[in-house]
Amino acid sequence: MIHTDTEKAILQAAKTVFYKKGLAAARMQEIADEANINKAMLHYYFRSKEKLFGAVFLQAFGELAPFLNSIFNSDKPVFEKIREFVDGYITFVVDNPYLPTFIIQEMNINPQFGETFFRNHVTPDPSKFEEQIAREIEHGNIRPIDPKQLVLNLISLTAFPFVGKGLVIGILDLDEIAFKTLMEERKKLIPEMIINTIKVQ
Amino acid sequence: MIHTDTEKAILQAAKTVFYKKGLAAARMQEIADEANINKAMLHYYFRSKEKLFGAVFLQAFGELAPFLNSIFNSDKPVFEKIREFVDGYITFVVDNPYLPTFIIQEMNINPQFGETFFRNHVTPDPSKFEEQIAREIEHGNIRPIDPKQLVLNLISLTAFPFVGKGLVIGILDLDEIAFKTLMEERKKLIPEMIINTIKVQ
């Protein structure tokens, strides 16, 4: 796994272009230009467009999955994990705005690719967190809820505004600043909402 | 606005292909094959790929926007609107699984297209609903919350699982049936959760 400067430059450029345009709309020449190198180098290092895309996709997950798993799998209490997830995710995505959309987009366009990927790589895995939730419910520490639904609520509330940003801005009539303000507020709002739903009165 | 059979067949085929693959990955020949007609007909009726795409996009919004607006703008109470939105949306999307993803995807890839579109067409508009929420808060009937955040929560919880379906299935380790079951459960779960957050104790 040697990474020469050129290889790194290619990956960085490919990331930029693929994130913004997706696999189909991205052009090899555009990636080469972005990396300031000859187009043939892309094939020299990555063989094909699909392979290059695969490398970018892998790296995208490589940035996100360990981060999410470190939260899911820590030994902290449920409420704290919820707060960490929301705050961490929003902070992360504000700095990497194209990443979640990119992942979701390509997994939808090519579901088979997504399935294979999940089978063969380290991906976000909340199963331990789900077990923890189930345990807390059994102990009567939080109100009954399907752990999968809880995790889905958490991800939905946190990720959707970024994934559907264009639509959200249009529907709620926001500008860039108002959007960012709203997202910052959500760091508090989402955990409060979820915790309020599951905490025993 | 005459629609011959051929024109209808083209639109239907274009819908199928564009929904599944997006603008960039869709092929004019594939649309022609899907419609069982000659490729030249696509240009005869719609001039260019972009124009055809525009027509499909317009129709997509035309299906969704009035439906959502009829809920947002009715004279029913807030809680009921929340229930109607969730139930209606999920029912709708189960029958039209590609539609929301399609809209969000293309608005993200080409934000300018999205902006122009929102300025020139009938789109989902929750502003009246937001005012209604603000009024209910003033009257002390529901707990204080930014109406935009409430609407965003509603849309996020309802739409995200479909938009990010590939990822959700992967992360939560679901199959098609488990996914559908989860979605059906959400028709109850989401309204309960949101209403629980805003109802005065």
Added chain:
DNA sequence: ATATTTATTAACCATTTGGTTAAATTTACT
């Protein structure tokens, strides 16, 4: 220094793709 491997480039290639055209067929009109 010289040979050998590695990296880089410019030119090239085959295929695909959106789009056109001119002829043929069907429909509508008188």
Added chain:
DNA sequence: AGTAAATTTAACCAAATGGTTAATAAATAT
């Protein structure tokens, strides 16, 4: 029926695109 208009088709075209190649330059090893 005869004619003009609209519809449909097959063949074609230019541009774009992913990918290759052969020659060159740079680095590495002997």
